[in-house]
Amino acid sequence: MSIERVLVTGANGQDGTFLVRRLLDEGHEVHGMCHSDDGAARFALQFPAATPHTCDLVDAQGIGRMVEQIVPTHIYNLAGNTSVARSWEFPAETADVLGVGPIRLLDAAWRLGEVTGSPARVVQASSAEIFGDAAVVPQDEVTPHAPVTPYGAAKSFAHEMAAVYRRRGMFASTAILYNHESPLRPKSFVARKISAEVARIAAGLSHELVLGNIDVQRDWGYAPDYVDAMLRIGRAAEPGDFVVATGTSHSVRDFVGAAFRHAGIEDWERFVRIDPAFYRPADPKRLVGDSSRLRLLGWEPSVDFEGLVAIMVEHDALLLDSANAE
Template identity: 40%
Template sequence: MKRALITGITGQDGSYLADLLLDKGYEVHGIVRRSSTFNTRRLDHIYRDPHDAGRRLILHYGDVSDASRLVTLLARVRPDEVYHLAAQSHVRVSFDEPENTGDITGMGTTRLLEAIRMSAMDIRYYQASSSEMFGAAPPPQNERTTFHPRSPYGAAKVYSYWMTRNYREAYGMFTVNGILFNHESPRRGETFVTRKIARAAARIKAGFEKHVFLGNLDAVRDWGYAPEYVEGMWRMMQLDQPDDYVLATGIGSTVREFAEHCFSHVGLDWREHVRYDDVYLRPAEVDTLVGDAGKAREAFGWTARTSVYRLAQIMVDAELARLGSDSRETWSANPFTNARTPVEHSGRVLPR
C-alpha cells in the first residue's frame, strides 16, 4: 500500500486528492492546523464511506510554519509521496497580508523541501504552483512563459516554484511543479469569486438575497473542474522523470460570462442582480490568464473535460441542493466513485 502525505488536505484540492488516492488504494495522511472550530468538513464523507476508507485516512496536527513538526511527521508517516497544497491562497488577501503570505506560501515550501531532504527517504514531492505566477505575461501561458507575478501570492508562488526546481537540480530529488490554472468546484471556499457567484445565484433564486457585489467583471480566467486537476497532479507524480507541467482548459472566460452562466441556469438575468464594488479590486490587476496544457497532454495524456458552462451548472446545482437540504446536513460526493453520502455540519471528525 502506497502512503501519501497531503498538506492543505482540508481545502478544495486536498479533499478531492484524498478521495482520488483512497480510491487508488493509498493510505492517506493529512496535516491539519489546530483550530477552535472543526475545519474538516470537506473530509467528513470519507469517514462514512461504505468501503471504510476512513480507516486509511489519518489526520495529524501541524503547520508549514513549524519546521521541526514537519521533520517529526515525515519520520512518523514515512510517505512515498508528498503533495504540498497548503498556502495562504487568496490573491486579494495577499495584498493585505503580504508578510504572512510570503511566510506560509513561500517559506513553507522551503521548510517542507528541507525536511524531506534531511529525512534521506525516497519521497516524491508535488508543489502546487499557480497560474498567478504568470500575472501580466501575455496569453496563452505555458511552461516556457516568463513569470510576471502581480500579487504577493503570485510572487510567493514563484519563489516556491524555483525552490522546488533547485532541490531537484541540486539534490536529485523527485520534485514536480504543477502549474494549475483556475479550477473550481462546489467545495471551493465561499470567498472565491466562482463560488460567490454560484452561491448568490442560488440564494437569489430562492428569495434569500437580491444582489451580489463583485469587482472586475472583465478579468479573463481559464476555469476548469477541480477533480480533473487533482488527477493531473497524481499522474505527473507517477512519471519516470520529474518535470514541471501546466494544467489548463485553454479557454478563457470573463467573470461577467461566468455570472451569466450561473444566473441563466436558474432562469435569471445576471444584470439585474450583479452590482459593482471597487473594494474587491486588487492594487495590481491580472487581466488575462489562459493556459496551454499541451506538454501535459503529450507526457501523460491529461486533458480538461468539463466546460466552464457545465462547471457553472455543477456549482449552482450544488448550492441549490444545500439550500434544499435539512439544516443539519448537506451532501458531499466523491467524484471518483460517484458515492453520495450525508455529512453532518457539526463535524465529528478529529485528527487521530
C-alpha cells in the same frame, strides 16, 4: 499499481479533500497534514481510513519530525491560504507560509531521502499567479514569471526552489494550477460567491449580486480534474513543471451570465452591482494556460466551462432546497 504512502498537506482544503478521497479509493496509505487540532479532528471524522497530523508549514522542526515518522513515498503540498485577496492583507505571512514553507517540506524530504536512500516524490502546488500580467497568451512552463500579487510572488519563489531541489536529483515537480472550482470552495472565492448568490436570487431570497472587476479573464476548470492532473504529475516517469489548465478563457462576466442562465434568468444584468471596493490592488488581466506537456501524460479535462458553472449553481440550489425542507 503499488501501494503508495502519501502525505497530503492542506488536507482539509478543496484540493486536499478530493485528493485524499481519490487516494483512499485507490487503496493507498494516506496521511493528512492539518493546520490545527480541530482540523485534524474534522479530517479524522471525514476520512477514518487516513491518518491525521497537526503541523504548520512555518514549523520546520515539526515538519521534519512528521516526514521522518511517515517516511512517505509521495508528498503533495497543497497547504496554505489560497486567497489572493488575503495575501494583500498579510503579505509577510503569505511569503512565509507559501514561499518559505514549501522549502521546509522539500528539505525535510531531501534529508530523509539521504538517510533512507528512497526519497519521496514531491509535487508542489504552484499557481498561474506566478505569471502575473503575462505578455504571452497562453502561458506555458517557460513563460517568464512576473507576479503582481504577494500570493503570486510567494508561489513563484516556492516554484523556483522546487526546481533547485530537482537539479540536486530530487523528484520535485510543480503543478501550475489555473483557476479550478467546485462546490467545496468557500463563498469568499468569486466563483462560489456567484453560484451561491445566483441560487438565492433564483429562489427569491436575494435581489443583488455585488462584484468587483467582472472583465478579467480566467482559465476555469473543475477541481477533481486538477487533482487527477497532480496525481499524474506525481507518478510521471520524470519530474518537471506542468501547466494544469483547460486552455480556454472566460471573463467573470461570462461566469455570471452562465450562472444566471442556468438558473433560468436571462436578464441578469439588473441583479448585478459593481462595487469598486471589491477591486484588487493589482489583478492579472488574462491568464490562460497551455497544458500540452501535461496532456502527454494522458490528462484531459472532463468538465467544460458550462458544465462547471452548472455543477456549482445546482449544488447551491440543492443546499437551499434542503434548508427549506428542514
